Amino acid sequence: MRNERGLLIVMSGPSGVGKGTVRKALFSRPDIKLHYSVSVTTRKPREGEVEGVDYFFRTREQFEQMIRENKLLEWAEYVGNYYGTPIDYVEKTLAEGKDVFLEIEVQGAMKVRRAFPEALFIFLAPPSLSELEKRIIGRGTESKELIENRLQAAKEELEMMDAYDYVVENDEVDLACERIKAIVIAEHCRRERVAERYKRMLGVE
Numbered sequence: 001m002r003n004e005r006g007l008l009i010v011m012s013g014p015s016g017v018g019k020g021t022v023r024k025a026l027f028s029r030p031d032i033k034l035h036y037s038v039s040v041t042t043r044k045p046r047e048g049e050v051e052g053v054d055y056f057f058r059t060r061e062q063f064e065q066m067i068r069e070n071k072l073l074e075w076a077e078y079v080g081n082y083y084g085t086p087i088d089y090v091e092k093t094l095a096e097g098k099d100v101f102l103e104i105e106v107q108g109a110m111k112v113r114r115a116f117p118e119a120l121f122i123f124l125a126p127p128s129l130s131e132l133e134k135r136i137i138g139r140g141t142e143s144k145e146l147i148e149n150r151l152q153a154a155k156e157e158l159e160m161m162d163a164y165d166y167v168v169e170n171d172e173v174d175l176a177c178e179r180i181k182a183i184v185i186a187e188h189c190r191r192e193r194v195a196e197r198y199k200r201m202l203g204v205e
């Protein structure tokens, strides 16, 4: 029986690369058992987004209160809105031995690295910059000005790729999911082997 803490998996990537799409595809597969941490945001809901499923939608005042009360594992301001990870869900789920999946931007991911250096960091990358631009524009959820801001943010985010443990190309959604699954399985195996070797060295079981 596994009674160790679960694995914290952090996925980032530039706006429009397909993080939301890949995450939803991952969570619709019965062969991958991850637990999604729903973030809090001050951004307005997009059409079809559901409170408590896509995000917890809050006012700036409510969000700032959560910061003051230390209810967030990390938070960041991104293109004019706050985004943050509720700490209680992450702690509780990891303690139950379950793997938690965060889909967050790069500044927040670096804060998670400080709090959870053992977490697994995956960067979702586009096949090309022109394909990325096509996807941001093609999604059609933002105004022209916001698209410009997101494209600028995306270029800065791409520079952070080096800080991640793995880079996964999102050329096709199913392939990206397969790669993430393979990384998570390999990481579990590696960590279990390391723990076993260490216990043997100490002479404990």
Ligand SMILES: Nc1nc2c(ncn2[C@@H]2O[C@H](COP(=O)(O)OP(=O)(O)O)[C@@H](O)[C@H]2O)c(=O)[nH]1
Residues within 6 Å of the ligand: 012, 013, 014, 015, 016, 019, 020, 039, 040, 043, 074, 075, 076, 078, 083, 084, 085, 086, 103, 104, 105, 106, 107, 108, 109
């Ligand atoms: N730091 C941080 N970033 C988040 C969190 N939740 C979502 N994000 C990121 O905020 C950025 C904007 O998210 P969103 O407005 O939903 O747009 P989209 O991901 O580009 O479709 C994305 O890079 C998300 O990964 C969070 O809890 N913390």
Ligand SMILES: Nc1ncnc2c1ncn2[C@@H]1O[C@H](COP(=O)(O)OP(=O)(O)O)[C@@H](O)[C@H]1O
Residues within 6 Å of the ligand: 013, 014, 015, 016, 017, 018, 019, 020, 021, 022, 135, 136, 138, 139, 170, 171, 172, 173
């Ligand atoms: N592998 C892919 N191939 C083609 N289009 C994709 C792929 N992944 C995502 N998309 C499309 O790109 C757009 C942005 O995807 P989205 O998941 O909203 O990105 P993000 O959450 O990273 O901002 C959407 O219109 C989505 O359907």
